[in-house]
Amino acid sequence: MNIAFDIDDTLVNNDMVTKYLAAQGYDPYKVLRNFHIRNLKITKAEAKYIHTMFSMDEMNHLKPNPNAQYVIETLSQSDINEIFLITARGEEVKDGTINMINDHFPTILEENIFFTAGGSKEDILKELEIDVFVEDNIEAVLELAPKMPEVKFFVLSYSETPHNHDPIAAMDPLPNVTVVENLIDILS
Numbered sequence: 001m002n003i004a005f006d007i008d009d010t011l012v013n014n015d016m017v018t019k020y021l022a023a024q025g026y027d028p029y030k031v032l033r034n035f036h037i038r039n040l041k042i043t044k045a046e047a048k049y050i051h052t053m054f055s056m057d058e059m060n061h062l063k064p065n066p067n068a069q070y071v072i073e074t075l076s077q078s079d080i081n082e083i084f085l086i087t088a089r090g091e092e093v094k095d096g097t098i099n100m101i102n103d104h105f106p107t108i109l110e111e112n113i114f115f116t117a118g119g120s121k122e123d124i125l126k127e128l129e130i131d132v133f134v135e136d137n138i139e140a141v142l143e144l145a146p147k148m149p150e151v152k153f154f155v156l157s158y159s160e161t162p163h164n165h166d167p168i169a170a171m172d173p174l175p176n177v178t179v180v181e182n183l184i185d186i187l188s
Ligand SMILES: [Mg+2]
Pocket: 006, 007, 008, 009, 010, 135, 136, 137
């Protein structure tokens, strides 16, 4: 089974971006939501600010979310599973990101980490023939899931994740989307 994970706020806790955006007077929820969905517009200043942050060294020293290491280790133990990471991070933090993943998730192969630089994850999900995708950005999942009925999506509802600021209960249920409160729930 090809299982893919988002990185920020899925495997690692990335509240630095939210905090920096808020400190600059931006609405982090709006900016991040729009940044990750191509067809929504953010201002040039907001985009520049996000790219500045995404190139900061702190991005490469984030801590794993609760249970993330256990989940990846457990899935990696089965020969039928191949683990991929698909992140909206860009080339600026590519090496640092790979190092961070190696530190916390040593079973994930470097060549299985893909960077979309803010772009949609749709093409990579298709190209890699992903069966399961785990992501914290509910709006991105709501955009992808109807286009890929064969993919099983898990959306994390961590309260601290910036993308799920809006009540998750308000989402329309889709047959291939499951909302989980904890990463460990994807194992059951
Ligand atoms: Mg994320």
